[in-house]
Structure formats: C-alpha cells, structure tokens
Amino acid sequence: MTLAEPSRKTSVLSVRALHKRYGELVAVEELSFEVGRGEIVGLLGPNGAGKTTTINMVLGVLQPSAGQVLVDGIDVARRREAALARTNFAAVYAPLPGNLTVWQNLRYFGLIYGVRGLPARIEALLRQFSLERFRDTRCGLLSSGEQTRVCLAKAMLNRPPLLLLDEPTASLDPATAQDIRQLIRRLAREEGGGILWTSHNMGEVEEVCDRVLLMSRGRLLLQGDPRTLPREHGAGSLEELFIRVAREPLQFGAGR
Numbered sequence: 105m106t107l108a109e110p111s112r113k114t115s116v117l118s119v120r121a122l123h124k125r126y127g128e129l130v131a132v133e134e135l136s137f138e139v140g141r142g143e144i145v146g147l148l149g150p151n152g153a154g155k156t157t158t159i160n161m162v163l164g165v166l167q168p169s170a171g172q173v174l175v176d177g178i179d180v181a182r183r184r185e186a187a188l189a190r191t192n193f194a195a196v197y198a199p200l201p202g203n204l205t206v207w208q209n210l211r212y213f214g215l216i217y218g219v220r221g222l223p224a225r226i227e228a229l230l231r232q233f234s235l236e237r238f239r240d241t242r243c244g245l246l247s248s249g250e251q252t253r254v255c256l257a258k259a260m261l262n263r264p265p266l267l268l269l270d271e272p273t274a275s276l277d278p279a280t281a282q283d284i285r286q287l288i289r290r291l292a293r294e295e296g297g298g299i300l301w302t303s304h305n306m307g308e309v310e311e312v313c314d315r316v317l318l319m320s321r322g323r324l325l326l327q328g329d330p331r332t333l334p335r336e337h338g339a340g341s342l343e344e345l346f347i348r349v350a351r352e353p354l355q356f357g358a359g360r
C-alpha cells in the first residue's frame with residue numbers, strides 16, 4: 105500500500121488496552137481511545153498522568169507492557185517502519201538541529217522520511233508556514249515562534265495521517281500561539297490528518313480540540329467535547345473540571 109492510497113479505516117490512531125509499567129509504577133493502565141481522520145483530540149492530564157509515556161508508545165519509542173497501537177490501521181509493534189511513515193511529531197523539547205538552516209533541516213528530515221519530490225514539497229511548506237525569508241537562516245537563531253513553525257513544517261513533510269503535537273504552543277506569546285493554533289486547525293481541515301495534541305492550556309484546548317481525553321494516574325477518566333464536558337460533570341469550565349480531576353481522581357474512577 106502506498107501513502108497516497110486512502111485507507112479503508114476511519115481511525116488514524118487506535119489505542120487498545122495499552123499498559124506501561126516502570127518496575128512497580130503503572131504509568132499507563134488499560135488505555136483505549138481512537139483519533140479519527142481530520143479530528144483534533146486533546147490528551148490532557150496533570151503532571152505525571154502518563155501523556156508523554158502514551159505518546160512515546162504511539163511513536164514506537166517505548167515498548168508497551170501490554171496492549172496495541174494501530175496507526176492508520178497498521179500495528180506499530182509488528183510493522184513499525186510502515187506505521188512510523190504515517191506519523192510525525194513536534195514538541196518544544198525536541199528542537200531541530202540549530203546549526204542547520206531551515207532549508208537544510210527540511211531537506212535532512214525529508215530524506216529520512218523518503219519524501220518524493222522533496223524540493224517542491226520543501227518550497228510548498230516554506231510558503232505555507234511563511235518561512236521563505238528564513239530559508240537560509242540557521243534554526244538556532246530563530247525566535248521561539250519561528251522555530252515552532254519550522255518544527256510544524258518538518259512534521260508535515262511526509263503528509264502524515266497522524267500528527268502528534270506535544271504542547272506545540274508552550275513558550276509562545278499569545279498572538280503567535282493563536283496564529284499557530286489557526287494554522288494547525290487549517291492543516292487538520294485541509295490535509296485531513298488526525299491530530300493528538302497535549303496542552304496544559306485549557307482555553308487553547310477549548311478553542312482547538314474537537315474532543316478531549318482526560319487522564320490521571322495512567323487511566324482515562326473522562327472524554328468528550330471540551331465545550332460541553334464540564335457542564336456534564338457540574339463544572340463551570342474545562343479548567344475547573346481539570347483541577348477537580350487532578351485533585352480528586354478517585355471521584356472520577358481512578359482507583360478502580
């Protein structure tokens with residue numbers, strides 16, 4: 105199957121009964137969820153809830169203790185390379201090499217991903233992310249917002265059906281963060297990929313995400329539309345619901 109072929113599956117990500125243990129600590133427990141085509145799903149939870157562990161298992165960086173991850177219908181454990189060709193990732197803690205220019209970085213990662221027609225793809229991304237004037241600038245010299253745009257351009261090189269974004273707007277000023285959110289929403293709409301997004305900014309989550317998954321202590325406790333979920337649980341806002349789940353996870357079933 106080539107990347108251009110549409111998949112018959114509607115989910116770009118299926119996480120099934122995923123489990124991760126670090127010695128005695130259960131970091132992720134019986135976690136199951138889906139991300140649909142063109143859908144932006146927020147993965148939320150207090151520090152230590154298991155979000156990064158989950159993302160690393162989706163990326164095939166960490167091996168699950170049990171359970172299964174399917175990217176675009178492909179089992180990551182059995183066909184890692186094919187699954188990874190259908191995903192990409194951006195996070196502030198994974199910046200691009202600062203000594204390479206924007207163009208060199210896009211070329212380098214484009215070669216790793218085996219992108220066909222790479223020069224034209226790079227030019228299109230430079231335009232899409234308003235990066236043309238930084239083409240020959242070393243990434244280490246760019247501002248945080250500009251570096252985020254380059255990271256997102258890199259993440260779109262292979263037109264991934266699944267995009268993982270770990271706090272993509274952390275450290276950005278409010279105006280730049282809003283620009284980035286609009287850009288990401290447009291990408292989901294126009295490119296049709298699914299996005300799994302982590303953030304601690306509940307206002308941003310309400311604005312961007314179609315659905316949220318609220319985790320605590322490794323378990324998925326609540327999920328739903330970020331605009332209606334708080335009311336369903338007697339909270340005035342997503343932030344209030346988040347704080348209640350963080351402080352009283354047992355009320356939401358964390359101890360089961």
Ligand SMILES: Nc1ncnc2c1ncn2[C@@H]1O[C@H](COP(=O)(O)OP(=O)(O)OP(=O)(O)O)[C@@H](O)[C@H]1O
Pocket residue numbers: 126129131149150151152153154155156157158
């Ligand atoms: N390599 C490891 N060895 C042992 N424990 C680990 C390891 N990696 C993570 N943990 C533990 O697993 C739990 C989940 O961590 P994880 O980083 O997935 O949380 P998180 O939800 O991403 O948190 P944050 O919002 O702070 O980034 C935490 O208790 C953490 O201390």
